[in-house]
Amino acid sequence: xxxxxxxxxxxxxxxxxxxxxxxxxxxxxxxxxxxxxxxxxxxxxxxxxxxxxxxxxxxxxxxxxxxxxxxxxxxxxxxxxxxxxxxxxxxxxxxxxxxxxxxxxxxxxxxxxxxxxxxxxxxxxxxxxxxxxxxxxxxxxxxxxxxxxxxxxxxxxxxxxxxxxxxxxxxxxxxxxxxxxxxxxxxxxxxxxxxxxxxxxxxxxxxxxxxxxxxxxxxxxxxxxxxxxxxxxxxxxxxxxxxxxxxxxxxxxxxxxxxxxxxxxxxxxxxxxxxxxxxxxxxxxxxxxxxxxxxxxxxxxxxxxxxxxxxxxxxxxxxxxxxxxxxxxxxxxxxxxxxxxxxxxxxxxxxxxxxxxxxxxxxxx
Amino acid sequence: xxxxxxxxxxxxxxxxxxxxxxxxxxxxxxxxxxxxxxxxxxxxxxxxxxxxxxxxxxxxxxxxxxxxxxxxxxxxxxxxxxxxxxxxxxxxxxxxxxxxxxxxxxxxxxxxxxxxxxxxxxxxxxxxxxxxxxxxxxxxxxxxxxxxxxxxxxxxxxxxxxxxxxxxxxxxxxxxxxxxxxxxxxxxxxxxxxxxxxxxxxxxxxxxxxxxxxxxxxxxxxxxxxxxxxxxxxxxxxxxxxxxxxxxxxxxxxxxxxxxxxxxxxxxxxxxxxxxxxxxxxxxxxxxxx
Amino acid sequence: xxxxxxxxxxxxxxxxxxxxxxxxxxxxxxxxxxxxxxxxxxxxxxxxxxxxxxxxxxxxxxxxxxxxxxxxxxxxxxxxxxxxxxxxxxxxxxxxxxxxxxxxxxxxxxxxxxxxxxxxxxxxxxxxxxxxxxxxxxxxxxxxxxxxxxxxxxxxxxxxxxxxxxxxxxxxxxxxxxxxxxxxxxxxxxxxxxxxxxxxxxxxxxxxxxxxxxxxxxxxxxxxxxxxxxxxxxxxxxxxxxxxxxxxxxxxxxxxxxxxxxxxxxxxxxxxxxxxxxxxxxxxxxxxxxxxxxxxxx
Numbered sequence: 013x014x015x016x017x018x019x020x021x022x023x024x025x026x027x028x029x030x031x032x033x034x035x036x037x038x039x040x041x042x043x044x045x046x047x048x049x050x051x052x053x054x055x056x057x058x059x060x061x062x063x064x065x066x067x068x069x070x071x072x073x074x075x076x077x078x079x080x081x082x083x084x085x086x087x088x089x090x091x092x093x094x095x096x097x098x099x100x101x102x103x104x105x106x107x108x109x110x111x112x113x114x115x116x117x118x119x120x121x122x123x124x125x126x127x128x129x130x131x132x133x134x135x136x137x138x139x140x141x142x143x144x145x146x147x148x149x150x151x152x153x154x155x156x157x158x159x160x161x162x163x164x165x166x167x168x169x170x171x172x173x174x175x176x177x178x179x180x181x182x183x184x185x186x187x188x189x190x191x192x193x194x195x196x197x198x199x200x201x202x203x204x205x206x207x208x209x210x211x212x213x214x215x216x217x218x219x220x221x222x223x224x225x226x227x228x229x230x231x232x233x234x235x236x237x238x239x240x241x242x243x244x245x246x247x248x249x250x251x252x253x254x255x256x257x258x259x260x261x262x263x264x265x266x267x268x269x270x271x272x273x274x275x276x277x278x279x280x281x282x283x284x285x286x287x288x289x290x291x292x293x294x295x296x297x298x299x300x301x302x303x304x305x306x307x308x309x310x311x312x313x314x315x316x317x318x319x320x321x322x323x324x325x326x327x328x329x330x331x332x333x334x335x336x337x338x339x340x341x342x343x344x345x346x347x348x349x350x351x352x353x354x355x356x357x358x359x360x361x362x363x364x365x366x367x368x369x370x371x372x373x374x375x376x377x
Numbered sequence: 378x379x380x381x382x383x384x385x386x387x388x389x390x391x392x393x394x395x396x397x398x399x400x401x402x403x404x405x406x407x408x409x410x411x412x413x414x415x416x417x418x419x420x421x422x423x424x425x426x427x428x429x430x431x432x433x434x435x436x437x438x439x440x441x442x443x444x445x446x447x448x449x450x451x452x453x454x455x456x457x458x459x460x461x462x463x464x465x466x467x468x469x470x471x472x473x474x475x476x477x478x479x480x481x482x483x484x485x486x487x488x489x490x491x492x493x494x495x496x497x498x499x500x501x502x503x504x505x506x507x508x509x510x511x512x513x514x515x516x517x518x519x520x521x522x523x524x525x526x527x528x529x530x531x532x533x534x535x536x537x538x539x540x541x542x543x544x545x546x547x548x549x550x551x552x553x554x555x556x557x558x559x560x561x562x563x564x565x566x567x568x569x570x571x572x573x574x575x576x577x578x579x580x581x582x583x584x585x586x587x588x589x590x591x592x593x594x595x596x597x598x599x600x601x602x603x604x605x606x607x608x609x610x611x612x613x614x615x616x617x618x619x620x621x622x623x624x625x626x627x628x629x630x631x632x633x634x635x636x637x638x639x640x641x642x643x644x645x646x647x648x649x650x651x652x653x654x655x656x657x658x659x660x661x662x663x664x665x666x667x
Numbered sequence: 668x669x670x671x672x673x674x675x676x677x678x679x680x681x682x683x684x685x686x687x688x689x690x691x692x693x694x695x696x697x698x699x700x701x702x703x704x705x706x707x708x709x710x711x712x713x714x715x716x717x718x719x720x721x722x723x724x725x726x727x728x729x730x731x732x733x734x735x736x737x738x739x740x741x742x743x744x745x746x747x748x749x750x751x752x753x754x755x756x757x758x759x760x761x762x763x764x765x766x767x768x769x770x771x772x773x774x775x776x777x778x779x780x781x782x783x784x785x786x787x788x789x790x791x792x793x794x795x796x797x798x799x800x801x802x803x804x805x806x807x808x809x810x811x812x813x814x815x816x817x818x819x820x821x822x823x824x825x826x827x828x829x830x831x832x833x834x835x836x837x838x839x840x841x842x843x844x845x846x847x848x849x850x851x852x853x854x855x856x857x858x859x860x861x862x863x864x865x866x867x868x869x870x871x872x873x874x875x876x877x878x879x880x881x882x883x884x885x886x887x888x889x890x891x892x893x894x895x896x897x898x899x900x901x902x903x904x905x906x907x908x909x910x911x912x913x914x915x916x917x918x919x920x921x922x923x924x925x926x927x928x929x930x931x932x933x934x935x936x937x938x939x940x941x942x943x944x945x946x947x948x949x950x951x952x953x954x955x956x957x958x959x960x961x962x963x964x965x
Contacts, residue, residue: 065858084383086864098855102877111873112863159859171855386867387786394779394838395794401816401835402801405809412811421811468696481951482700485707488947489940490896492913496920496936497706500713500929501726511726545703602805605898609917623899626807631903636811643807654803658796 014077016041016199017062017167022071024054024061024223031057032223035071039201039216044193047203048210049220050246055203058220059171062201064088076166086116091160092169095176097152099144099159106131106140109158130158150181157192170202174209186212207247211235219243237366241373244295244366250343252295255336256370259288268294270336272318278335280313282362285377292376295366298330301342303350304357311363316355322348331356406647413640421636430641440642443620446532447649450621451600453536454543458596459589461540462547467577469548470555480552483545491542495609498538499525528618531611535603535619538610543599547592554588555581590657597653601646622646714738714934721929737930741938745931747918750907754935757915761895761942764826764911768833769890775834776841776886777879781871783842784849785857795846802839809836810903817904824906832904833894840893841886848882849875881953888954892943912939 015038024032032054039045047055060066062073064085072081080088099108109130110123118126131137134154144152153173160168170189174182190213193200204210210217211231219226219234219242227239238244244252258269265283272278304314320339321332328343331350342358350356367376414425434440465483469476486494501507504523512520524530558581566576604623611619613628620628622642630639709726714737716730724731743753783795813832814823822828852875860870901911910918916939920932947954 060858063858063862065861082380084380085858085861090862092859092862094855094859096853096855098853098859100856100860100874102874111860111865115864115869159863383866387782388788390778390867391782391791391794394775394798394842397835398798398801398838401809401813402804402839403797405812405816406804408812409808421815465696465699468692468699471692473692473696479696479700481948482703484951485944485947486703488892488943488951490898490913490916490943492896492898492917493936493940494706496916496932497710499920500933501706501709503929506721506929507726514725541703541706598803602807602899604807605913608898608902609920612921623805623807626810627899627903630811639807639811643805643810646805647808650803650805654800658800658803 015039015074016043016076017045017201018072018074019062020072020074022058022061022073023069024057024066025069030223032061032068035225037218037225037228039199041199042197042215043199044213044215045199045201046210046214046217047201047220048205048207048217048246049226051205053220054223055205055220056171059169059201059203062167063090063092063169089166090169091163091165091167092171093156093160093173095172097144097156097173097176099152099155101144104141104143105136105147105155105158108144108155109162112159112163126162130162133161134158149177150185153177153181153185157189161192161196166199168198168200170200172203172205175204175206189213208249211247219246221246236364237375238295239375241293241295241368244368248297250298250330250341252297252366253301253335253338253340254368255294255296255338255340257292257294257336258290259285259292259367260290261286261288268292270294273334273337275318278315278317280315280360280362282365283311284362285365285367288367288376289369291370293368293370294336295368296360296362297364298341298343300361300364301340302359302361303342303344303348304359306345307359307361309361309363312359312361314357314359317358319350319352319354319356322350322352333358409640409643409647412636413644415637417636417640419634419636430637431645434638434641434645437638439617439620440622440625442617443622443625443642444645446619447601447621449532450536450539450603451597453533454539454600455593455596457536457540458544458547459592461544462592463551463582465544465548466551466555469552480549483548485545486542487546489542491603491605492609494538494542495606498534498541499610502534502537525611526615528615531615531619535607535610539600539603539606542606543596547596550588550592550595551585554585558584594654594657598650601650601653622649710933710937714741714930714937716930718926718928718930737928737934738938740928740931741919741934745919745928745935746922747910747915748907748922754912754915754919754938756908757910757912758938760826760905760909761912764829764833765891765894768830768837768894769887771830772834772837772841772890773883773886775838776843777845777876777883778871779838779842780845780847780849781875783846785852785854785875786867795842798839798842800839801836802843806836806899810899814903824904824909826905826909829900829904829909829911832900833897836900837890837893841890844882844886844889845879848879852878884950884953888946888950891946895943915939 018038019035022032022035023030035058037045047058049055057066061068062075064080064083068081072079074080075088075090100111103111106127109127113123113126127140128137131140134157136151136154136158139147139151139155144155147155156173173189174185177185186209192198193213202213214231216228217231217234218228221242227234227243234243234247238247238252241254244254255270260267260269262281265281266285266288268280268282270278270280317333317335319331319333323330323332324346327346329346329348329350331342331344331348332339333342334340344350365377368374369376411423411425412421413430414427415422416424416426416429469479473479502522502525504526507522509520509522512522524534562580563576566580571579602623603621604627607613607619607621607624613620613624622645626639626642626646629635629642705727712728712730713721715733715735716724717732717734717736720731741754743755744751745753747757779798783791817823817828817832820828820831822831856874857870860874865873896913897911898913898917901914902917905911905914916935919935
């Protein structure tokens with residue numbers, strides 16, 4: 013299938029400042045692409061470039077197989093939902109939703125029909141005659157979505173649409189957007205700084221930092237095999253443990269040594285890793301460190317560790333131990349007997365391990 | 378083509394105003410500056426002769442009086458308006474039930490033309506029939522209040538009328554400023570047992586620095602441009618005792634037919650405004666860029 | 668909002684102090700109110716007295732016998748130099764001068780502010796700075812060249828000429844007002860409308876203009892007060908017959924022929940002040956709110 017959105021070698025400068033550098037992204041119809049990164053990484057700028065709201069410095073943007081690089085927003089067959097919702101304050105909800113159709117000269121009957129369809133779909137029929145100022149945050153959000161839906165575009169663009177909602181509503185709207193994506197079989201591009209939103213919604217994630225793409229992949233790829241230290245640290249909560257270690261090849265594989273203050277180094281043996289340099293950063297997610305006896309497998313290795321802190325979190329209990337000079341978090345079952353100041357035998361699942369070069373931050377395995 | 382048009386419409390909309398400002402403000406300033414360097418009299422001449430007009434200007438006792446008056450009037454007008462405005466603003470800030478009515482009373486002079494203000498105060502301060510006569514009728518036979526016709530005091534009469542007109546506006550500025558101070562800071566101070574007058578003097582007033590600056594700029598600007606008030610109240614007299622640079626310029630331009638003097642005095646006014654406004658605008662625009 | 672009203676205490680001696688303080692407060696506020704009201708009071712009462720009563724009575728006394736003779740004279744009979752037709756023709760001059768000048772300058776300010784705040788382009792800020800500075804120049808510096816320019820354009824001494832002058836030198840302030848108002852409206856609104864397919868004027872007309880009522884009120888009041896109360900441009904660029912009301916008032920008051928009719932002067936002054944006073948009483952609330960909002964922010 014031809015990509016519905018194809019960005020090639022996109023550069024964007026403000027004066028002499030490079031905002032986006034050599035962006036290459038393509039998605040298929042039905043994809044849910046999430047652009048994620050810390051604030052100032054250029055993700056919103058990239059979305060504005062896709063929308064045609066910002067001119068680009070170099071490169072091309074194809075939408076639906078047509079070169080749209082220099083086409084104005086209204087002709088790109090897109091719809092957009094904004095962070096502040098950007099509802100027209102003096103127009104009623106109904107007028108907000110139909111404004112685009114009115115501008116494009118759609119006849120009144122069609123406008124009305126589309127309006128009713130969308131209102132029903134989003135359950136905002138009782139709100140149609142109200143002004144945006146009389147709506148709650150969640151209702152405004154729905155109206156903003158309605159304004160996008162009514163266009164029936166090739167591409168939906170979302171610019172941090174949930175960041176102004178409270179935590180509970182955010183989760184609700186998140187699943188609603190996901191449902192919408194599924195029901196409409198629509199193609200969406202979604203900007204967020206929230207990695208959980210990215211993980212839950214995306215079929216494809218682009219991680220951006222400083223205007224440079226760090227990694228593109230499915231949520232599972234991004235989560236399990238982060239391309240570098242930045243992605244490893246940014247995606248996942250609690251974050252991946254990143255532990256300085258020394259690697260030495262021996263007969264069966266590679267011996268991994270982790271320094272510990274006031275105790276002998278922790279030694280693990282990885283039978284798969286090959287050709288590692290001596291200094292590495294070992295990355296292991298908290299859920300891949302369990303209490304001994306609760307995780308089995310040929311790559312699981314157990315070792316006694318001094319527990320510094322125990323944090324019960326309902327379903328799980330997190331424990332923290334000092335390894336390689338870092339606070340290392342392990343996710344244990346809720347009924348663990350771990351106590352701060354005591355030793356506990358932890359199981360390290362090395363089948364999930366990532367190695368990074370300390371200098372470049374690049375993934376090694 | 379439509380693409381190009383779409384992209385450039387904003388510039389095209391702004392262009393006429395921008396060109397108008399360029400020509401009618403900056404072009405005209407340049408013209409006046411040029412003419413101020415010539416020997417123009419009744420008609421403008423364009424041969425630059427140097428600073429001769431400025432030499433004449435600063436040698437003229439009438440312009441000297443005008444500058445002195447501007448200094449006296451400006452200083453008193455600004456200081457008294459600010460003090461009075463701040464005082465009334467603080468008094469009004471004490472949860473007064475009739476605040477709305479009082480505010481309207483303090484403020485209405487701002488809606489008046491300076492010509493009207495001048496006319497009213499000229500009558501009130503009329504030595505034969507105004508306040509002087511009123512107080513004498515009360516039995517104080519030796520009371521004298523003839524500032525409008527006293528060359529030494531007339532400029533102070535202008536100050537009274539000016540303060541009456543502008544201080545209400547300053548009050549409104551300060552009142553808005555008092556109300557914009559973060560309420561939590563004040564509550565914290567009250568919890569700490571700090572007396573009210575200390576809260577004002579140590580917390581609220583210092584935090585209003587930008588409003589003092591705004592008020593100063595507005596008043597200074599009014600003072601320099603004051604023209605109507607003097608014309609209506611004293612006509613610049615007695616003699617030219619209450620001349621300001623603005624009235625001097627007008628007299629030179631339209632009754633004396635001395636364009637060179639008019640232009641050079643206008644440039645001096647411009648320079649005074651420049652000295653006050655430019656640092657203000659500079660800081661203003663710089664903070665707005667952030 | 669700050670509340671620094673004195674907090675209630677139950678200490679009786681402090682309560683007395685509180686009451687005394689409160690009285691002092693009201694006395695002071697009342698005295699200030701008298702200071703501001705006195706000239707208006709004197710103007711009104713004087714305008715209702717006969718000349719005879721003015722000479723014999725006190726400045727602050729109520730008129731013994733109310734007469735509207737002075738008002739009639741001021742309106743249609745007082746002399747402004749050679750002519751003796753009162754303020755009436757000049758009052759209408761001011762009306763037909765102020766209305767178009769206010770409307771045109773407000774409209775231009777709205778469009779300029781919209782461009783500068785929402786359609787930023789390279790140099791827009793410089794243009795804004797130049798316009799802003801234009802608000803602050805002493806107009807004396809443009810009087811001479813403007814007089815010549817109006818002559819060249821063939822509108823010297825005419826009301827269209829005065830309208831032109833007021834529009835040109837009003838643009839700076841009107842643009843400033845609208846720019847400061849529009850700059851607080853999120854840019855996403857324009858973006859959303861662009862995606863919806865609306866263009867520059869459509870967005871202005873359908874989205875921004877309906878939002879602008881408060882700032883339109885402020886700008887119209889500001890411009891109307893400025894233009895109605897203007898004297899410098901009026902006296903410099905008008906001729907007999909086209910003078911605005913402020914110039915005519917000054918001529919009546921300072922005309923040296925005949926007996927000084929103070930009651931007529933006062934009636935004329937009130938007539939000249941009436942439109943702006945009325946605007947202030949009716950809509951002043953919005954005006955102050957808008958005007959002070961900007962300066963507090965700065």
